[in-house]
Amino acid sequence: MYYNSTKRKDVQELDVLDKLQILGEGAKYDVCASTATKSSKIINPAIGSTSPSGICHSFTPDGRCISLFKVLLTNYCEKDCAYCPNRIDRNVPRSRFTADELVNVFMEFYRRNYVEGLFLSSGIFHSTSATMDEMIKVAEILRNHHKFGGYIHLKILPGSSAAEIQAAAAVADRISLNMEAPSDRHLAKLSRTKQYGPEIIGTMAKIGAYVARYKDVSHTTQYIVGAAQESDRDILTSAASLYKGYALKRAYFSAFQPVKHTPLETVSATPLIRENRLYQSDFLLRLYGFHLGEFVFDAGGNLDPDIDPKLAYALNHPELFPLDINQASYQQLLKVPGIGPRSASRIVQVRRTHRLNDPRELKNAGVVLKRSLSFITLNGQYFGDRRLLDKPRRQTYQQLALWGDERDLYSSLITG
Ligand code: SF4
Numbered sequence: 001m002y003y004n005s006t007k008r009k010d011v012q013e014l015d016v017l018d019k020l021q022i023l024g025e026g027a028k029y030d031v032c033a034s035t036a037t038k039s040s041k042i043i044n045p046a047i048g049s050t051s052p053s054g055i056c057h058s059f060t061p062d063g064r065c066i067s068l069f070k071v072l073l074t075n076y077c078e079k080d081c082a083y084c085p086n087r088i089d090r091n092v093p094r095s096r097f098t099a100d101e102l103v104n105v106f107m108e109f110y111r112r113n114y115v116e117g118l119f120l121s122s123g124i125f126h127s128t129s130a131t132m133d134e135m136i137k138v139a140e141i142l143r144n145h146h147k148f149g150g151y152i153h154l155k156i157l158p159g160s161s162a163a164e165i166q167a168a169a170a171v172a173d174r175i176s177l178n179m180e181a182p183s184d185r186h187l188a189k190l191s192r193t194k195q196y197g198p199e200i201i202g203t204m205a206k207i208g209a210y211v212a213r214y215k216d217v218s219h220t221t222q223y224i225v226g227a228a229q230e231s232d233r234d235i236l237t238s239a240a241s242l243y244k245g246y247a248l249k250r251a252y253f254s255a256f257q258p259v260k261h262t263p264l265e266t267v268s269a270t271p272l273i274r275e276n277r278l279y280q281s282d283f284l285l286r287l288y289g290f291h292l293g294e295f296v297f298d299a300g301g302n303l304d305p306d307i308d309p310k311l312a313y314a315l316n317h318p319e320l321f322p323l324d325i326n327q328a329s330y331q332q333l334l335k336v337p338g339i340g341p342r343s344a345s346r347i348v349q350v351r352r353t354h355r356l357n358d359p360r361e362l363k364n365a366g367v368v369l370k371r372s373l374s375f376i377t378l379n380g381q382y383f384g385d386r387r388l389l390d391k392p393r394r395q396t397y398q399q400l401a402l403w404g405d406e407r408d409l410y411s412s413l414i415t416g
Helices: 016-027 099-111 128-145 162-171 184-190 196-214 232-245 272-287 309-316 341-351 359-364 369-375 397-401 405-411
Strands: 068-072 117-121 152-155 174-176 218-225 250-255
Touching (some): 016 068, 068 099, 099 128, 117 128, 128 152, 162 174, 162 196, 184 196, 196 218, 218 232, 218 272, 232 250, 232 272, 250 272, 272 309, 341 359, 359 369
Parallel strands (some): 068 117, 117 152, 152 174, 218 250
8 A cells, every 4th residue: 555645656566446445435525417418429339328318327315426436547646635635645545547447447347237437536646637648548448449438527637738628528428627616715725736727717718618619518616615714605606607607517516524634624514504505506596597696695605504595585585575476477487486497487388378376286387385375476366474575574594483383384485
């Protein structure tokens, strides 16, 4: 076993199972992306093609993907990210796969039906270019030699060149570069060796330019939530700018967990509810037409952990509710708690034939009535509880909780 980057020996001395243990463990801190895809990067793939049905992956209850072969090429790394188990000065077993070794392991797992696709990340070994080239080589061998037509997600390392991004995109269904922190100021708290401008934003710009032009690959990112004392507003502001200017498909949020023998080992773990609220807000940004200015943040720029951000918005805007379901535009419907894009579309469709009078029709359209009824009217009729819309009672969850039965009423509107 090799304990740090200054004591490297011939990695061939480790057998593949040892490497797998080290490099599978090292990869678990990366959030897998949702991976449904119809694309295949090769014509007439011999194996692994999921077209036309797409791949369906399983997720653990906390949102982690479990059906990809998720592994690092190496856990050697020249960077010093304070939260990371692979940071340069951490005294842990180190190893690396060669491209051929990794391909062989993957194909063995694939043939045994253990995995459907590959999620390949890596520390930085020798140089960004050398590591990135080896990662690309893994995917190229799978595509070109084994005719693998399944899902491949490649991490793009900070500082990768446009040519490397292009080569990765040519063989991957998804590429991703981790932001980790929302700004220069925040990243500086986490690393002395990672440069936000050239290595993160500069690389993100190259990825965004490629994806916007060719559209045959998607790209995502990940934030470590709570490691750099950033606020929810900081993270959502950063994500919104990536959606707008960098063709980002999706941001992922990973609640910070302290790792022993790192500079942040004594810092408290970030509560998972914070991660959850960020995911809900991200959905509102991407799919519900919400703008950053519509989120309700506290004085520190954070979302309320006790209520979901859409309910917080509705409670904060008594002037907009109750909303007449028969008059509201599609975009207005999306602002109602309990109504999503699909149910809003169905309501608009049904209204073409008749006016909606009965809450049961809303239920048939997919509306979650217990969340929506207090915020809507149907042909002038109100079926909810006006106490939620009365201004003096529009206080915080903690205040409402003092009123006993109203806590039940309020809790019924809270989404998990
Ligand atoms: S670049 Fe940072 S986060 Fe990535 S493996 Fe190296 S130390 Fe960890």
